[in-house]
Amino acid sequence: MQTGSLLTPSTLDEFTRCLRQLPGEKFFVLCDSNTWHHCFPVVVDSFSERPCHVHIIPAGEQYKQPETLLGILHELSQQSFQRNDVLVNLGGGTVSDIGGLAAALYQRGMPYVNLPTTLLAMADAAHGGKTAVDFNGIKNQIGAIWFPTQTIVYQRFLQTLPIRELKAGYVEVLKQSLLAGKKAWRQASRRSPETLMKEPEIIHEAARFKMRIVRKDPYDRDLRQILNLGHTIGHAIEAWSLQQKEGPLLHGEAVALGLMAEMRLACALTDLDTNFANEVNRIMTRFIHAPVPPVAAIDDLLRLMLHDKKNRGAAVRFSLLARPGKAITGVSAGEDRIRAALEETLTGIHTLP
Amino acid sequence: MQTGSLLTPSTLDEFTRCLRQLPGEKFFVLCDSNTWHHCFPVVVDSFSERPCHVHIIPAGEQYKQPETLLGILHELSQQSFQRNDVLVNLGGGTVSDIGGLAAALYQRGMPYVNLPTTLLAMADAAHGGKTAVDFNGIKNQIGAIWFPTQTIVYQRFLQTLPIRELKAGYVEVLKQSLLAGKKAWRQASRRSPETLMKEPEIIHEAARFKMRIVRKDPYDRDLRQILNLGHTIGHAIEAWSLQQKEGPLLHGEAVALGLMAEMRLACALTDLDTNFANEVNRIMTRFIHAPVPPVAAIDDLLRLMLHDKKNRGAAVRFSLLARPGKAITGVSAGEDRIRAALEETLTGIHTLP
Numbered sequence: 001m002q003t004g005s006l007l008t009p010s011t012l013d014e015f016t017r018c019l020r021q022l023p024g025e026k027f028f029v030l031c032d033s034n035t036w037h038h039c040f041p042v043v044v045d046s047f048s049e050r051p052c053h054v055h056i057i058p059a060g061e062q063y064k065q066p067e068t069l070l071g072i073l074h075e076l077s078q079q080s081f082q083r084n085d086v087l088v089n090l091g092g093g094t095v096s097d098i099g100g101l102a103a104a105l106y107q108r109g110m111p112y113v114n115l116p117t118t119l120l121a122m123a124d125a126a127h128g129g130k131t132a133v134d135f136n137g138i139k140n141q142i143g144a145i146w147f148p149t150q151t152i153v154y155q156r157f158l159q160t161l162p163i164r165e166l167k168a169g170y171v172e173v174l175k176q177s178l179l180a181g182k183k184a185w186r187q188a189s190r191r192s193p194e195t196l197m198k199e200p201e202i203i204h205e206a207a208r209f210k211m212r213i214v215r216k217d218p219y220d221r222d223l224r225q226i227l228n229l230g231h232t233i234g235h236a237i238e239a240w241s242l243q244q245k246e247g248p249l250l251h252g253e254a255v256a257l258g259l260m261a262e263m264r265l266a267c268a269l270t271d272l273d274t275n276f277a278n279e280v281n282r283i284m285t286r287f288i289h290a291p292v293p294p295v296a297a298i299d300d301l302l303r304l305m306l307h308d309k310k311n312r313g314a315a316v317r318f319s320l321l322a323r324p325g326k327a328i329t330g331v332s333a334g335e336d337r338i339r340a341a342l343e344e345t346l347t348g349i350h351t352l353p
Numbered sequence: 354m355q356t357g358s359l360l361t362p363s364t365l366d367e368f369t370r371c372l373r374q375l376p377g378e379k380f381f382v383l384c385d386s387n388t389w390h391h392c393f394p395v396v397v398d399s400f401s402e403r404p405c406h407v408h409i410i411p412a413g414e415q416y417k418q419p420e421t422l423l424g425i426l427h428e429l430s431q432q433s434f435q436r437n438d439v440l441v442n443l444g445g446g447t448v449s450d451i452g453g454l455a456a457a458l459y460q461r462g463m464p465y466v467n468l469p470t471t472l473l474a475m476a477d478a479a480h481g482g483k484t485a486v487d488f489n490g491i492k493n494q495i496g497a498i499w500f501p502t503q504t505i506v507y508q509r510f511l512q513t514l515p516i517r518e519l520k521a522g523y524v525e526v527l528k529q530s531l532l533a534g535k536k537a538w539r540q541a542s543r544r545s546p547e548t549l550m551k552e553p554e555i556i557h558e559a560a561r562f563k564m565r566i567v568r569k570d571p572y573d574r575d576l577r578q579i580l581n582l583g584h585t586i587g588h589a590i591e592a593w594s595l596q597q598k599e600g601p602l603l604h605g606e607a608v609a610l611g612l613m614a615e616m617r618l619a620c621a622l623t624d625l626d627t628n629f630a631n632e633v634n635r636i637m638t639r640f641i642h643a644p645v646p647p648v649a650a651i652d653d654l655l656r657l658m659l660h661d662k663k664n665r666g667a668a669v670r671f672s673l674l675a676r677p678g679k680a681i682t683g684v685s686a687g688e689d690r691i692r693a694a695l696e697e698t699l700t701g702i703h704t705l706p
Binding site for chain 1: 489
């Protein structure tokens with residue numbers, strides 16, 4: 001299985017060269033309304049020599065829906081794209097999730113390329129071929145695993161990002177580093193998202209780590225599930241936040257909370273060292289954002305988790321850290337235990353000075 | 354790549370045993386309004402020991418649309434199906450195409466089983482993992498390749514079929530036999546669809562032949578394209594028939610016409626023996642049905658073909674027979690040649706005594 005290649009040009013010249021060398025006769029460039037303004041001007045010249053159609057979708061996770069997907073598929077069809085043409089996703093995780101799914105489905109599969117423009121996408125979402133839309137109030141309920149032929153990480157796009165998004169994306173860098181080992185965690189946890197433009201190596205490390213895992217288990221049958229660390233609870237919190245008037249949370253913000261609660265679970269279920277869990281949680285508090293679920297929302301969160309696709313039957317299954325560099329997949333946790341971990345975490349946050 | 358297994362029980366007892374041995378904790382059975390009435394009663398007892406939810410879609414290719422697909426996905430979600438549960442397609446090609454696609458997409462892929470109830474599905478459509486819905490007026494424009502874990506061919510379902518459908522399905526049996534070789538063609542072309550209930554071996558042969566090809570090229574990169582024989586023109590005729598007031602044609606009826614025109618093309622482009630082409634076309638005339646496109650519709654057909662996904666750029670590419678048992682894929686044909694083949698074929702039919 002080809003899981004796609006990763007390119008990491010550091011200058012605009014190098015980036016432009018990568019784009020000009022893309023194979024394909026005709027391009028369909030998918031932007032959202034932000035990347036159309038801020039990022040498309042950077043790449044437009046590179047696509048000028050071959051036919052190129054630009055399609056713009058509204059920015060925001062709330063548009064990651066079947067209707068938007070059908071709009072893209074309709075445009076591909078109207079513009080007579082063929083299955084050997086190339087779809088290019090210029091954007092964050094929402095764009096690559098929905099554009100990747102359109103590529104997976106159009107004429108039963110066309111090639112696509114990811115040009116991630118957010119830190120979250122550069123470090124995580126743009127790699128690994130998981131594509132999806134949300135449906136029926138549940139995240140990523142409809143999707144496919146379909147790999148990009150290339151992902152090109154060009155860190156200068158980060159300067160177009162608000163600091164809130166940069167911080168939320170850094171949570172995935174930190175998560176990747178927890179899985180990679182103590183040294184990676186030390187390096188990532190001591191840096192800050194503001195310095196990444198000058199030190200893109202830390203993004204590339206996170207991306208390469210993910211690619212290594214994905215290559216060993218492209219279809220998410222076992223090993224790859226370690227990447228769900230923080231996400232079982234994180235996804236529930238993210239879905240919950242969609243219904244709040246101060247919401248929604250960014251994905252990374254929800255995962256920061258998810259990681260905190262899952263560190264507590266890990267102390268109980270995989271003997272994770274409590275001091276280390278506390279250290280992780282101290283760092284994570286830098287990345288949380290309102291709305292944080294009150295303790296009274298725990299019932300809602302549990303209900304949302306039972307819809308999470310990593311479960312079997314009634315048990316909720318987690319990927320939990322045992323120590324830095326070692327996660328255990330498929331750990332079952334009863335409702336009481338999850339409730340206790342959430343209560344401890346959420347109470348702790350709400351009583352922060 | 355697991356392309357799924359094929360079971361061919363010949364008695365109701367054997368069939369029931371196959372169903373009871375299906376792995377899975379919970380079943381989602383997809384029927385159309387015909388198979389719900391005529392076929393579901395045959396299987397209902399076999400599913401009685403495990404939780405089973407039945408979802409019924411309207412019968413007919415015209416419902417093979419994104420809306421119907423989203424309806425199935427919504428029901429899977431509402432009923433809290435998990436990705437280790439099993440979707441069962443009880444129906445013809447439309448049901449297995451749309452149900453297979455729902456299985457491919459739900460939570461990024463759940464297992465499914467095909468129980469084909471039409472001859473077309475038993476001999477062809479239920480095997481090989483191609484799933485799709487029609488979109489924007491184009492057949493199978495949105496889809497995925499996602500393999501059933503099992504396909505169980507139980508020929509007694511054929512007694513629920515109108516003779517018109519039985520005849521149309523036999524066209525795929527004949528197509529498969531043309532690709533399998535002279536002996537297979539002799540056997541299939543000398544039998545008739547009416548005797549299949551007593552001689553199911555001929556269906557099993559067609560199914561096994563298709564499975565052999567699919568196993569060698571699951572993702573339709575090269576070899577598998579021989580199976581498109583008759584379908585490049587056939588699909589265009591099928592799409593055209595959707596807009597006619599006497600239409601639509603059944604898939605096999607359109608493919609019979611497609612095979613006839615592509616035999617003419619093959620005489621010109623792959624040196625197919627003219628006598629053999631005439632023999633095939635004589636047999637095929639038994640399977641055609643009104644509306645047959647008039648010569649004046651050829652422009653429309655050409656336009657529809659340019660949307661066909663087997664093409665690259667402006668050229669139309671065909672899989673053409675060179676001799677029984679030998680097809681050549683990717684043969685380019687110019688517009689003039691296709692027009693000539695269509696004119697000869699359609700004029701011939703319209704002047705039949």
